[in-house]
Amino acid sequence: MSAFAASFAVSSAHNSYTGAAALQREQELNRFLQDVEKRALRIAEVSVRDRDEALDIVQEAMIKLARKYAMRAVDEWTPLFYRILQNGVRDWHRRRALRNRVMAWFGTPGGDDDDCDPVAAAADPAGRTPDEQLQQREAMKTLERALAALPLRQREAFMLRNFEGLDVAGTALAMGCSTGSVKTHYSRAVHSLRESLGEHWQ
Amino acid sequence: MKEPDNTERDDGELAKRARQLFDESVQELDAETLSRLNRSRQRALAHAKGSGAQAAWLRWTPVAAAAVAAAAVVIVLNPGNGVDELPRTTASDLELLLAEEELEMLEDLEFYRWMALEETAEATGQDDHVG
Numbered sequence: 001m002s003a004f005a006a007s008f009a010v011s012s013a014h015n016s017y018t019g020a021a022a023l024q025r026e027q028e029l030n031r032f033l034q035d036v037e038k039r040a041l042r043i044a045e046v047s048v049r050d051r052d053e054a055l056d057i058v059q060e061a062m063i064k065l066a067r068k069y070a071m072r073a074v075d076e077w078t079p080l081f082y083r084i085l086q087n088g089v090r091d092w093h094r095r096r097a098l099r100n101r102v103m104a105w106f107g108t109p110g111g112d113d114d115d116c117d118p119v120a121a122a123a124d125p126a127g128r129t130p131d132e133q134l135q136q137r138e139a140m141k142t143l144e145r146a147l148a149a150l151p152l153r154q155r156e157a158f159m160l161r162n163f164e165g166l167d168v169a170g171t172a173l174a175m176g177c178s179t180g181s182v183k184t185h186y187s188r189a190v191h192s193l194r195e196s197l198g199e200h201w202q
Numbered sequence: 203m204k205e206p207d208n209t210e211r212d213d214g215e216l217a218k219r220a221r222q223l224f225d226e227s228v229q230e231l232d233a234e235t236l237s238r239l240n241r242s243r244q245r246a247l248a249h250a251k252g253s254g255a256q257a258a259w260l261r262w263t264p265v266a267a268a269a270v271a272a273a274a275v276v277i278v279l280n281p282g283n284g285v286d287e288l289p290r291t292t293a294s295d296l297e298l299l300l301a302e303e304e305l306e307m308l309e310d311l312e313f314y315r316w317m318a319l320e321e322t323a324e325a326t327g328q329d330d331h332v333g
Binding site (some may be wrong): 037041062134 | 241249
């Protein structure tokens with residue numbers, strides 16, 4: 001067991017808080033969610049390619065963390081939150097696959113949402129020319145398409161390690177797999193992305 | 203031996219560029235989205251308060267635990283009852299916690315079928331890349 005997992009286990013006893021301690025815990029949870037929510041939304045959005053759906057998934061993950069794990073040690077929240085989020089994303093994909101199958105059964109299009117543009121509604125950032133903004137957005141869209149083409153677990157490993165900055169142990173906890181699997185999935189993801197994006201993307 | 207170094211450097215550059223683009227896309231989230239995130243967070247915190255209230259009754263758990271412990275002592279002292287699995291380690295607590303999430307997935311076999319297809323596709327993709 002890794003040092004991270006060991007510390008996770010040692011501090012895993014349930015606590016209950018009252019009065020000032022409860023208020024402090026609520027403030028800590030608020031800060032944690034505030035800190036993680038935007039990145040979590042984008043990670044979910046890259047996975048499901050739809051902002052409204054991603055917002056729903058993030059909200060469910062927040063509620064679940066708050067309801068079930070608010071009493072856990074603060075340093076456990078990040079892998080727990082992303083574990084819940086990834087489960088939400090996987091569940092979304094499962095539901096969509098089922099829906100597509102049902103729609104195909106009735107002979108209607110499955111309603112593939114791949115043509116949605118998750119960054120089109122983004123506000124203009126300060127300090128860059130419109131051309132630069134356009135280039136950045138196009139590059140991000142290209143990256144999102146490449147990420148969407150990856151197998152699920154490769155995509156998870158890449159986003160958790162690279163976008164969220166989780167270490168290997170934290171990513172393994174969030175994905176529910178071994179650290180060795182995380183390294184393999186991440187390595188394959190980078191290899192595939194390099195193949196699909198090509199030299200010009202960078 | 204130079205080629206692997208270049209590949210590693212390219213991988214590092216790719217990861218760095220991807221991270222940079224992702225960070226920028228996070229910064230560009232519009233006001234409406236941020237507002238919805240804020241509302242979601244407030245809802246989540248309301249649930250935390252709910253669980254706090256729920257935790258209030260947990261203050262009675264020492265009493266309940268004492269009763270359970272007393273009952274356990276009676277059972278252990280009673281010959282013929284093989285109660286040898288009472289201790290629960292923190293490590294198993296972790297497993298329990300993680301298993302709790304897995305149980306939800308176990309409820310739907312369709313999901314597992316889909317996961318198996320994903321894994322197969324992944325393995326096939328890897329075979330294509332290894333060369």
